[in-house]
Amino acid sequence: MEVRKLMGICPDCGNLRDALKDHCPYCDCLVAPLTNPELSDKIFVIDLEVGMPAVDEALESLRELLRKAQIAGIRIIKVIHGYGSTGKGGLIRSAFREALQQHRWADRVRGYIPGESLIAGSDALHALSRHHQQLIKTLGGGNQGNPGITILVVA
Numbered sequence: 001m002e003v004r005k006l007m008g009i010c011p012d013c014g015n016l017r018d019a020l021k022d023h024c025p026y027c028d029c030l031v032a033p034l035t036n037p038e039l040s041d042k043i044f045v046i047d048l049e050v051g052m053p054a055v056d057e058a059l060e061s062l063r064e065l066l067r068k069a070q071i072a073g074i075r076i077i078k079v080i081h082g083y084g085s086t087g088k089g090g091l092i093r094s095a096f097r098e099a100l101q102q103h104r105w106a107d108r109v110r111g112y113i114p115g116e117s118l119i120a121g122s123d124a125l126h127a128l129s130r131h132h133q134q135l136i137k138t139l140g141g142g143n144q145g146n147p148g149i150t151i152l153v154v155a
């Protein structure tokens with residue numbers, strides 16, 4: 001699993017540090033960083049495929065990441081899970097989508113849009129862009145209609 005680094009402000013020393021880590025490398029405090037207002041305009045990317053973790057392991061780490069992302073003020077998460085129909089990649093995708101359908105992270109995730117529904121002119125894209133105009137610009141052509149991703153809207 002790979003997580004793109006996002007920065008938050010340390011409430012103790014004021015330095016910018018990894019928004020998802022509780023430990024500050026500058027002042028050594030164990031306080032969670034403050035919400036970075038810029039984060040609400042960015043897409044947080046989690047790649048579930050990197051390192052090919054076991055499915056259970058991947059979904060369990062995701063739970064913790066979602067909690068931290070929510071605290072950090074992140075609004076949109078792009079989860080990369082691949083779309084292989086066989087093998088581990090395919091297993092992660094189906095387990096992840098199934099967990100979403102079962103509202104496994106309902107306290108963190110308000111809604112989700114499968115990559116294959118993100119097509120120009122679609123209702124899903126329209127709804128997303130109405131609430132997140134900045135974000136939708138960041139979702140370039142490579143994301144539209146891509147079945148290997150899912151967009152999560154953080155609760």
Ligand SMILES: [Zn+2]
Binds near residue numbers: 026027
């Ligand atoms: Zn600090």
